[in-house]
Each structure stands twice: as structure tokens, then as C-alpha cells.
Amino acid sequence: MVEAPIEDKRITLKEAAKLIPDGAHLFWGGFGFQRPPMAFAHELVRQKKRNLTVYTCGSEIDIDILSGAYVVSRFELAFFAIEGIGLAPNIQRRIREGAIQIEDYTNLAMALRFLGGALGVPFMPLKSMLGTDLIAKTKFRPKKAEVITCPFTGEKVVLVPSVRPDFSIVHVSRVDREGNAQIDGIKGEDVEGARAGKKVIVLAEEIVDTEFIRSQPDQTAIPNIYVNYVVECPWGAYPMMVYNYYDYDMEHVRMYYQQCKTEEGWQKYCEEYITGVEDHMEFLKKIGMERLLKLRAKKPFPY
């Protein structure tokens, strides 16, 4: 009788980013301030990736950084801003320069597009977007959405095209070496998005033993079958938050927002915190242990 060797899908953050070719299409996980793949965004900037297309519901500093550094040229999304503070500063400038195009959907439409891709069907139906410019106006998709008459009820239904990006990038609570991932708290659209990608890279706050996962299989949010690569990436969403792990660093977020209002400010931020540091660990050292430890979630609160 044969014991199954545990598959080891672990690679480094650098190796993970190297997998993404220029021009690739990515599902980008996290929602709002929760679990954005921030460290992965930094590494894509360090490796000077270009011309990516990013699919997401609503994202914030993470995609603003990708925009500022000219990593992404197209977005299909529903929302971007720095919530509670203001408009995302780099995206504004890059749109004015013509360096970025955005195809607008709603959050539900995007989440369903990921579900449709994951389900292997070419579209999903929904009842949003009807009667609005979200259907009437398109930027670059030849067919952005179709309104059809339901063959059963006669009512109008919108079909939105499914998405199967080249890679799905998600940042989770914990994962084992085989790629079985748990996500604490809200899942946003990561459950669907992680299943939509042709290849899936899971970044996690911590790597846990596979027996821990297998002792509670109903806690698995993303099973190993979908996952190609696993990256251990503690504090990988900083300065944003991870449920049960750490809070956001509003001081850093506000500093980012203020400084990036000008191109020079953004260049300075990028040099100081991204391109000027060797890797994610050096970034964390720059932020400083004291600051990070203060942000740890205070049980029983998840923040």
C-alpha cells in the first residue's frame, strides 16, 4: 500500500510574480480594505510587468499602485477608490494620460462573471444594469452585455460574459502546501474568482499542515484541485487588513493618499516602499516590527 506523498506547491513571491507574462489577464482578489494581494502588487511593480488586464469587483491602493507603475493598462471592474478617504490618485492621472482604460460593470455583474467562468458557462444572467449607461456605453469590449427576453417568463434579463483569466491571484488566511485554503470572515468574490482562473496563485498569511485542513474539510474555501501555486506571505495585505490577523494602518493609507496626489509624490512613494526595497521582507522591516505588532487583531475581535 502506497502513502500519498504530499504535493508541495510552495514557491516564493518573486517566483510567483515571474510566472505572469506581460499582457496577461488576472483575476485580482480581495475586496475593499480586506485581503488585497498587496505584496503581489509590489512584486509585479518591482519586476516591471506591463500591459496587464485586471478583473476585480472593487479594489483600492493595490490597483492604484499597479496603475501608477504602468503595470496595468486595462481594468474590467465595478469600483475603485480609497474608501473613506477619496478617489484613487494614480488611476485618475493614468486615465487622463490615456494609459488606462476601464470597462465598467457592477459588483454583482463582476462576481457573477467570475462564477460563470468558474462554472464553465459562457455567461451569467442578472437583473442589474438594465436601463443604464452600464449597458449602453462600452470602452473596449466588442460585446459587453446582452439584454435578452427570458424564454420562460418573457421578462428582460441581462447576460454578462463569463471571465476565465490567465491567472487568479488571491490572498487568504491560511493554506497548506497542497493548496487547500481557508478564508476567515467575508470571502468577497474570492471563492468564485479563485475558481475562474486558468492558473491560480494563492498567497497566504500562513502555511499550515495539511492534516489541520483535512481534520475540518468543511472549512476549506478553495480546495487544492484548483490551486497551482502557494506563496507564504505574512502581512501580505499591509497596509490593508486581514480578518482575524491584523487591522489596516490608516496612517500609512492617508500618507499614501496625500503623497500620491502628485506624480512626484507617487514616484517618491514607489521608490521608497516598492522599487527601493529588495523584497516583501525588506518592505516589512521598513514599516517596522513595532508598527506591525500594534496592528494585530485583538481577540475576540477580528481586527
Place this chain on the structure above:
Amino acid sequence: MVEAPIEDKRITLKEAAKLIPDGAHLFWGGFGFQRPPMAFAHELVRQKKRNLTVYTCGSEIDIDILSGAYVVSRFELAFFAIEGIGLAPNIQRRIREGAIQIEDYTNLAMALRFLGGALGVPFMPLKSMLGTDLIAKTKFRPKKAEVITCPFTGEKVVLVPSVRPDFSIVHVSRVDREGNAQIDGIKGEDVEGARAGKKVIVLAEEIVDTEFIRSQPDQTAIPNIYVNYVVECPWGAYPMMVYNYYDYDMEHVRMYYQQCKTEEGWQKYCEEYITGVEDHMEFLKKIGMERLLKLRAKKPFPY
């Protein structure tokens, strides 16, 4: 400042069954041997309900009992049998008598029909059923499924009509008085089915304090907003199983199967275990505490 009074949605099994009028349409939860609403089936038989339409993926003794007692006249489903043993004996007879009609779908089609109903859209797309009699032949639905050409890819896609039954009946692991339900182990199609019903009755192995639920909100499978009634119903799936609670009683299941091969045998079973006992508690007493306690799950196994 006002403290929110906890809403109390608890009713008895008898009261819950009384809510179902003759001719009602039900989503029927559980899958295979896992968490069927068996006690609810018994009570529907005791109350002599008639002419119900039941929507489910795959069910077993529970719907065979509903068929034997002439409670259900129409099913829309994918599978019925007593797995590992044989064909469901009562359903066979009732079909031959013309007392029951079945509209056939696949398990995925039924699960998606519940998801569609829950999502408020009139259909869902899928890639099963193509080229087969599941599309070509219908029993009673004027429009069972439609094959369309995808406006984005040109490929063929099947649309199946969504289901919004009058009631959804689900048996879960635990629930609080407000209706927040947790389900251990597999969920089958209960997550979608519980959200599809116009009214939802949740039966549970145990009622827990709402603070227990609210201390771990990411464990909630069915939030209170969807739920209208809550019924405490320990051993409510016996002789089938509930993950982490108890195993099936194969001796009883085999006895049922053997005895119900004849109409007389079924009538005897029905009288002895269902109509001849006052309620679920009397049924459990008839089975006997010794027998039940032996079936309890042996931790760390969920069975």
C-alpha cells in the same frame, strides 16, 4: 439606547407541517442519506397532506414515504432510490398507479434551478442535458429547458427555469431562535434551496444561543433573514444520517426496503412507525434510546 429583542421563530413540528397547504410546492432538503427532513415527512403523512409538488436533487426513503402515503403527486428531481440497496419501492408502485409524475433533470440542473430562484433570475445556464432525452422529453412542464446560442461565444447553452417554491424545508445541524443556521460537513444543495423558498422552515438537531452563532459569523450557512420558522428536531433525519451527530441505521433502512416491496408491507410500516405514533418523540421512543445512542458519531469521525 434600545437593546434588540431576539426574534423567536420557534414553532413545533406539528405547527410547521400545518403551515403547508394541500397543493403546495416544496423545496426538499438533504441529499442522499445526509440530513433528509425525515421527521417532517412523517408529520406531513400524519396530517394527511395531499397533492404536493416536491423539488429536490436526489432523495431516498424520505420521499419514498411521501410517495407511499399519497402526499406528493409531482416531483421535479434528478434521482431517487435507496442507495446501495435498490429502487425506491413505494415510488415504483405509485408511478405504475399513475399517482405520481416525475419531471427529470440532472443534479446540477436542479441545484442551479434553486440557485436561480434564490438569485431572483428566471433561469440559469448549464452545459449538461445537451443532446439527450432530458431535453427532448417532458412529462408535465410546458417548457422544461431551452437550448440557446450564446451571444458571446456562439456555443450552445441550456437554460433551465429557476424554482421559487412556496416553502423550503431543510434539516440542519444547529440553528438559533432567530433562524441563523449552521450546517456541518457537506451542504448538498441546501444552501441554494433554503434561499429559493418563499417561506423557509429550518428543522435542526439542536437550538443554540444566538451569541454562539454571532461569535463566528463565517460559520453561518443560512442567515436569519431568509428563515421564517425554526423547529427543534433532534434525530430528525433518522434512520438516515447527520454529519457530526449520528450514523444511519442500516438495519432499519433494509427492513424498510424489504417490507415496502409489497403494498401491505408498506401499509404496515406506515401504521407502525408513522401514523400509529403520536409525534416525532413517540417515534424516537419506539426506535428506542439504546439503538439511537449506539448510532451517535464517534469523534473525531463525523459518523
Place this chain on the structure above:
Amino acid sequence: MDKNYAKLGEFTTLELMAVCGARAIKNGEVVFVGTGLPMIAAMLAKRTHAPNAKIVYEAGFIDSNAIDIALSIADSRLGYRASAAIGLIETLGLLLQGGHVDVGFVGAAQIDEYGNINTTYIGDFENPTVRLPGSGGGNDIVSSAKRIVIIMTHEKRKMVKKLDYLTSPGFLDGPKAREKAGLLGGGPSLVVTNLCQMDFDPETKRIRLATIHPGVTLQQILDNIGFDLIVPENVPTTEPPTYEELVILRAIDPHGIYIPRQG
């Protein structure tokens, strides 16, 4: 019951707006809100007249009982004593589009006289002056909630005859237009601004003055609006906050994150 109303000068305009929002929520209702003033309004409602209101945040928090102010709709703070923490398809799809949401709160960069909303572009679609955040879940909420409360500042450039971009559907071009378009929800029912409250004429579906905030004149309202507002004969003054409401409100946001303390 005699209400103990605060006097002009004892509350800020933002406080009044939050109180107006809270009063639009009935007890037991399912309320879909975002961060900012709507969150404060919903928290206030739950702590006053609507303790059994259920607050839903689109990131996945359902029946939230947050005790700390959140900066993001996905903020872990919103998970405190929630019924459930799931995801976007749950909240925007199953709960909202599934027909369970009574009232949704949204903001607007522009609205027109039918309550249509723009949160996407200012200026030309091809060469916009400002690119706004986009729909997010806004279009989903306005499409499918039974009624909608819009909270925004009252400015001529924001209340326009023609939107630069129609992000979320009010009554579109008038009566029956929502039904014809296939929309599920009831459409906008209330607009709360810093000057007044407005509702919608049931016949024409056009926006109509409902109450004027204490200390504000009709002329101020008309001077700051870019479309023809329906003005009924007798427009009452907006019911001011009670002292109780103010005390609770200030306890909700003690650091003045969304409602800065009066200067």
C-alpha cells in the same frame, strides 16, 4: 409622546442628515448600506426606533452589529456580532436581487429629476474631467431594493437636467419605465441633502420637495438645483434631531470620523 427636539445651533447639518436617514428605516427592515453617513444612519436607527433592523454590507456582512466605525465596506469591524459573513454573491445576488432588501442607501455625484444617479464620470465619456469610483454595488442596490434613499450634498452641479453618465436607475424617463426595462426594485423614495428632504411624485415619478431643514429657505434650495423641482403648497420643516438621538449619534462616531464635532 412629547419629543424633546434639539434647537437650531445645537446640531450640525451632517447630524440632521444622519437622523433623517435613520428615520427612513423601519423596525425589522433589511437595510443595505455602505460606509459613511448611511452606516451611521443605520446604526442610529438600530439604537433607537428600529432595534431589529438588519444591516447588510455588500462585502458579505449580514445583520451586522458593529460597535466601531468602519472605513471600508469590507472592514472586519462590520463582522462584530453579525449573523453571517459570506460574500458579494450572497449580499448583492441572493439577498438583494433575491428580493429580501427593504431599503438601500446610496450616494450620488449627480442625480436628475427622475432620481437617476451618476457615480462614474464627470464630463465626456471619452474624455472625462473626473473619473469617479464607478457603480460598485450601487447599480445593483438601486436596481433591486424595494426602496432607495439617496444621501448627497445639495449643489447645482450635482442636481442636473442631464446626467453625464447614467450609472444607477431611478425612474429612468418616467412612469412605468423601470417596469419596461425589467427592473425588480421599487426605485428611489427619498433624497436627503444638506438643505432638505425630497421624495418622488407618485404620478410623474419626478422629484418633489418634502421637508425643508430648519434654518434653510426655499430660495436656497431652488438656487442650488439644476432641474425643475416640484414644490407642493405646504412644505413642512424637517423634524429636528431629538436630544436622545444626538447623544446616541455622537456615541456612535465619538472621534467624528464621518460626523465631525461642531466647530
Place this chain on the structure above:
Amino acid sequence: MDKNYAKLGEFTTLELMAVCGARAIKNGEVVFVGTGLPMIAAMLAKRTHAPNAKIVYEAGFIDSNAIDIALSIADSRLGYRASAAIGLIETLGLLLQGGHVDVGFVGAAQIDEYGNINTTYIGDFENPTVRLPGSGGGNDIVSSAKRIVIIMTHEKRKMVKKLDYLTSPGFLDGPKAREKAGLLGGGPSLVVTNLCQMDFDPETKRIRLATIHPGVTLQQILDNIGFDLIVPENVPTTEPPTYEELVILRAIDPHGIYIPRQG
């Protein structure tokens, strides 16, 4: 490697069928199975040549490592050391229709020469002799898995020229028919019976004899089939179980629930 094959009489036909099923699974593959023989076959594969095969059961158990025999596809036993326990849309929708399943195992009450399957009615659709269990997830599996293994008993009334009802799509009416119908999966690749193994001719998509079980004659096979079987010139004998396979197989089902002990 020299294989240590068991001799005729040392194994039962059901044991041979389980071994044939196991050998159809490659290491690392995602395998969709039901209860009964396919479950035993998949468990045997995992304990012999395919330790990293991932067994999926449609009720929601993914990458199961069950150590006890399950009677239901939703049996809690299947949750033992699984990667995940979720639900039907996960397994049949996201995993299977999503394109992640390499091989699916199904049974059949009837098949025709193109590998089309009936598990719904015997007799007339309006007045059937027997109402079978129906598709369950069978049609979903046969529609979308990359390849399909059918396990069934070899009887004339089961291998028919025309099905009473077409539940699950083989190659429909021949080459390119699956593609024309819009189906995603690769279709049937192997039929394991108590007499032989059959595969499908790549040109005509018709069923073809592949191997004959030890002790069985070609005539027996032809006598028990209701359609024209393609018989190649040299048909090898089915590779018998090894002693190692038999020992492991008997340990998997020690009480003979699905594979009764030799009488």
C-alpha cells in the same frame, strides 16, 4: 517489473472489474465516482499506482480519503481526511463543468453502440415497465468529464441497438455529434463488464472490444450483446489482478459490502 498475477479461480469477476476500474485511473488525476464498484476501484487506485489521485463525490466531498465503505454518495464516511466538504454546485458545477475532472465513473441500465446511456426508464416513456433512479449527477458527469468509464453487467437486454431513454450522452449518433450538441467533455472511453473491456473506435465512435476477461470466450461476449460490436483481429486477455491488488482490495471492503467474498 515482473507482475505476480493471480490465477483464474483465485479472484472473483467483481474483483477483476474493480481492478480494471482502478487501472483506468492515472496518478494525479481528478476522479469523479459514485458508490459501489467505482468507489472501490478509486480507493484501490489510490492505494496502489495512483496515490495522488483525487476522488470527488458529487454530494460535496473533494479529495476524499475514506477508510470505511460508504453506502451513500453523501455518506459522512467520505468526509474522512477530505480536502473539502462543500456541495453539489461545487462538485458538479465548478469542478466538473468547470473542466477539472479527468475521469468520471458511471453505471448504466442500458447502453447503445455509441456509448449513450439510459438510467431513467425501461419500457415506454409514457407507460414504463420500470422507473429507474434517473440521471442524478450521471448526465452531468458524462457531459463534462474529460473521459468516462462505464461499469455494468454484460447482458443482451442492457446492450441494445436503441435505448428506451437517452439519459447521458455517449457519442450520440456518431463522430462530431458531441461537439455539434455543444458538450464539453470527451465522452466515454472505456466500458468494463463482467466479460470484457471495451473501448471506442476513434473513427466511428462505435464501441469496440478491447480485452477479454480470463476464462471468457468471444462467443459468450457476442451472445450477450444486442448491437454489432467491433472486434479487432487480435484481442488480448484482460490483465488479471495481482496478488498485491487482491490483498489491498479485500482490505478496502472487508465485509464484502460491494464485493462479496468468494463463495
